[in-house]
Amino acid sequence: TQLLEQSPQFLSIQEGENLTVYCNSSSVFSSLQWYRQEPGEGPVLLVTVVTGGEVKKLKRLTFQFGDARKDSSLHITAAQPGDTGLYLCAGGDTGANNLFFGTGTRLTVIP
Amino acid sequence: NAGVTQTPKFRILKIGQSMTLQCAQDMNHNYMYWYRQDPGMGLKLIYYSVGAGITDKGEVPNGYNVSRSTTEDFPLRLELAAPSQTSVYFCASSYGQGLYEQYFGPGTRLTVT
Numbered sequence: 478t479q480l481l482e483q484s485p486q487f488l489s490i491q492e493g494e495n496l497t498v499y500c501n502s503s504s505v506f507s508s509l510q511w512y513r514q515e516p517g518e519g520p521v522l523l524v525t526v527v528t529g530g531e532v533k534k535l536k537r538l539t540f541q542f543g544d545a546r547k548d549s550s551l552h553i554t555a556a557q558p559g560d561t562g563l564y565l566c567a568g569g570d571t572g573a574n575n576l577f578f579g580t581g582t583r584l585t586v587i588p
Numbered sequence: 589n590a591g592v593t594q595t596p597k598f599r600i601l602k603i604g605q606s607m608t609l610q611c612a613q614d615m616n617h618n619y620m621y622w623y624r625q626d627p628g629m630g631l632k633l634i635y636y637s638v639g640a641g642i643t644d645k646g647e648v649p650n651g652y653n654v655s656r657s658t659t660e661d662f663p664l665r666l667e668l669a670a671p672s673q674t675s676v677y678f679c680a681s682s683y684g685q686g687l688y689e690q691y692f693g694p695g696t697r698l699t700v701t
Contacts, residue, residue, distance in 0.1 A: 483630075508687035519592075519678050519692025520631070527687055565630055569686035574638055575621060575646065576690065578631040 480504070481568055481579035489585040493555050498582045500549045500566035508569035509542050509549045510576065513562045520565055556586045590614050594679050594693035601669040601700045609664040609696050611679030619682045620662040621690065622646075622654065624675040631678065637662055638685075669700045 481502045490496055500509070508527045512520035524533050526542035526549065533540045537560075539552040549566055563583050567576040595610045613620065618639045623631040633646030637656040651673060653665040662681075666673060676697050680690040 481630075486628075510687070510689070517694070519680070519695055520690075521692070522689040525687050525689070567690075571686055574619070574644070574685045575633055575636050576686075578623075578633075581628070581630040583628065 481566055481577055483564075483566060483579040483582045485582060486580065487583050487585075489587065490556055492557060492586055492588050496553050496556055496584070498551045498553075498564055498584070500551075500579050502547050502568060504568070504570075505546050506568035506577075507546070507571040509546070510567045510569065511540055511549070511551055512565045512567060514565060515562045520563075553584075556584075558586045558588050560584060561586050592679055592681055592691050592693035594677075594696050596696060597694065598697050599699070601666075601698065603669060603671065603700060605669050606665070606667050607669070607698075609666070609677055609679075609698075611662045611664065611693060612660050613662075613679075613681040613691070614660065615681060615683075615691065616659060617681035617683055617691075618659065619685060619688075620656065621680045621682075622652070622662070622664045623678045623680065624648065624673075625678060625695075626675050634664065634677075666698075671700050674698060674700045 511523045514520040529546045531542045537554045566579040592613045621636045622634040635654040637643045679693045682688045682690045
């Protein structure tokens, strides 16, 4: 099993604040995905990064894949209540048929 | 397109009972997956399939069985339910492996008492 550790596990912030969520592993992945899951629903893909050092922006969300392709970060600028949810990273391996999901970060943005 | 559908949404089982969780997708995806998600945790892979007639074990397969007779359907069978199987179960599908997006169903919340 390829373990992906996310930190922090829980995060509660005020609307308008910035935050960063981390996803770390001792394994190298060929790709890294970030999903967001809202209560009572399945996860929904936010982004896929495939190149070491790659940075992708999605409005107020910035995703970075580590140079060694073992870690990733998600930065949210000026958080809004709509950003509340469980954020999951997932690593893909060219030799595997499935993704390895991280432990999750539960974000609450207080209005 | 309905995407990935799962039934039932909720179920309570007694210890030792059996049931089948249904999953269907209408996107013609070859890859399908079953995950379980325990409270406050990420997803753990139970079983997956790379096409009709082909299934393989994931990280936590014990106590479960699957079949894949068609591209569309991927049912998960629980035999002799135990309290440790209380969880939320998600079915997902994807066009391919690795960097391809996985599309998830809405989940089935199962309680075993």
